[in-house]
Amino acid sequence: MAQLEILRWPDPRLQQSCAPVAEGSDLSTLAQDMLDTMYAAYGRGLAGPQVGVMQRIFVMDVTWKEGTRAPQVLINPEILEASDQLAGGEEGCLSIPNAPAEVQRPAEVVMTWFDLQGQRQTRRMTGFEAKCAQHELDHLNGVVIFDHLGQDDRARLEAAYQEALK
Template sequence: MAVLEVLHWPDPRLQQVCDPVPEGADLRGLAADMLDTMYAAPGRGLAGPQVGVMQRIFVMDCDWKEGVRAPQVLINPEIVSASDNLVGGVEGCLSIPDVPMDVSRPASVVMTWLDLDGQHHRREMTGFEAKCAQHELDHLNGKVIFDHLSPDDRTRLEAAYKEAQQ
């Protein structure tokens, strides 16, 4: 397959809400390319808009760096419930390279999605998997990790990012 170009912030496509994937769409080639891109980056998740595809699809593989690959493709994902318990942690983003940020998110979420065969899934995600899925879903909703920061932290880290890109 192919390694795609990853868009970098502040590309305006990273701030757009993605369209639902139409029923019956064949995304196997795109999903394979997105997984190749994610592994090559090397990342643990990648959303459609990060490669210029403005549809509600993301891929992730949370543990591949520690062992065997277990890729997941989530189409039209939704969080149907989230825990009240928030956990903070450092997150990186392939679209905002070299500037990790501390982000707080629900510790667990229940997510629904379709797979590449059109099968419906519903599962509770916890730990890093929950964090990764929420991060990628943010991309489908036009959000990046800067959007989770206080105004002062955002200003400081945006400046660090711009400096790192020069």
């Protein structure tokens, strides 16, 4: 399959909300290309807008770096519930390489989505899976890790990122 170009921040498409995927759309080739791209970039998640596809789809695989691949394709995902308990941690982003940010997110979420066969899936996610799914869902809503930071931290991290690009 093909590897896709990963857009880099501040590409304006990374700040736009995505349109829902139409029912019955065949996204199998796109999903495989996104997974191939994610694995090649050594990532754990990749959202449509990161490859210029402005639709509500993302892929993730939170276990593959430990040995076993378990790819997931989430189409038109939504969070149904989010815990009040927050979990923090450093997050990286394939669209903002080498600029990890400390982000606080709900520790647990219940997410629903459609799979490639058009079947609705719903699952409670915790730990790194919850963090990754929320990060990718943010991309579908035009949100990047910088948007979770206070003004001073954001300015510092953006400046470091821009300097690293030179």
